[in-house]
Amino acid sequence: MRSAQLITFTAMDIDDPRALVPVLCVGLAQRQPARFDEFSMPTRVGARADERLRSGAPLAEVLDYLGIPQSARPVVESVFNGSRSYVEIVAGCHRDGRHSTTEVGMSIVDASEGRVLVSPSRAFDGEWVSTFAPGTPFAIAVAIEQLTAQLPDAGWFAEHRLARDFSNSTLSVQH
Template sequence: MQQAPNAVELTVDHAWFIAETVGAGSFPWVLAITSPYRDAAERNAFLDRQKAELTELGLVSEAGLVNPAVAEWIKVVCFPQRWLDLRYVGPAKDTGEPGAGADLLRGIVAQRSGEAGKPSITVVALRSAQLITFTAMNIDDPRALVPVLTVGLAQRPPARFDEFSMPMRVGARADERLRSGAPLAEVLDYLGIPQSARPVVESVFNGPRSYVEIVAGCHRDGRHSTSEVGMSIVDASEGR
């Protein structure tokens, strides 16, 4: 028995067209997919062009019906019950060109509860430049999220150091001191970072790194809410 496809790669214009066609609503801000035209007079020509391209790809029928699986994936991403916003940043490329900067990958892990006893639906959307991939996944354990969350990183081995912790307010104060120009070594002393962890922390601040910023959100009782504090996974020269 042939397994049905579980992913599709689209241009951002194709994705916007499908969301508009199936009434999915707007894409999450983290994906940065907005209306592709400024003048309403351009709308019909744009829609006709996207429909023709997607029909040729086999994702839209001659009657204008969107592939049901793709339509469902996009609906889940546009209106999830639970989600993780993902913003990946890689090392800046030294191209010598003005404005050259870090690589940026955007994404979301979106989930909806299944209906009529069906399992939850999880869709991972990742956008790079003008392409976006939607992948339906079976994620029923938090540990299964790890390869998804770290997909855009440098795949460094785990860093090893003595465990330490600090109050949130202390970390916030340390950030302020670093932004004010305080030497990193001075701030590490202030925080009481153990010696075994210092090379790791220094590599995060001073060396090439890639990281993902993660913010959790949920839709409940008609309201959207996001976590007050996010988390990051960082790959640096001394490890993850």
């Protein structure tokens, strides 16, 4: 946990991604999951939108440009216009003298309209895509599992798989 200049580390034995959710969300405003239709965009597009907003572009104009679903607009507006608390998470491992961290991270945001999960995935062409979804505990646990699966050891929770990946990159043909 970090607060200003103080960082506190506590050793924990957590073997299930569902048990990690309350730990990661402890410093947030404890909002209920926001209610909106999930949407995705390439990470580079989101970064460009952030630049436009910092340059003074109106939020409504940027939301139109991005094609944000109508059901998600009040949620996104509450994130940008209201008070919010958030946590950004990257995963890392240290094994056999080598240190690795994930290339990207995930975020959990609490705003007046509820909790939002922003999680990464890699598209078929290698580009990173950010998915914005209601921040349910199960969705957060699956995002944690998928984030840690990017590490060289392929994840922290091998004994407690919550989801399966049936994408072409993980399937093999049996003859």
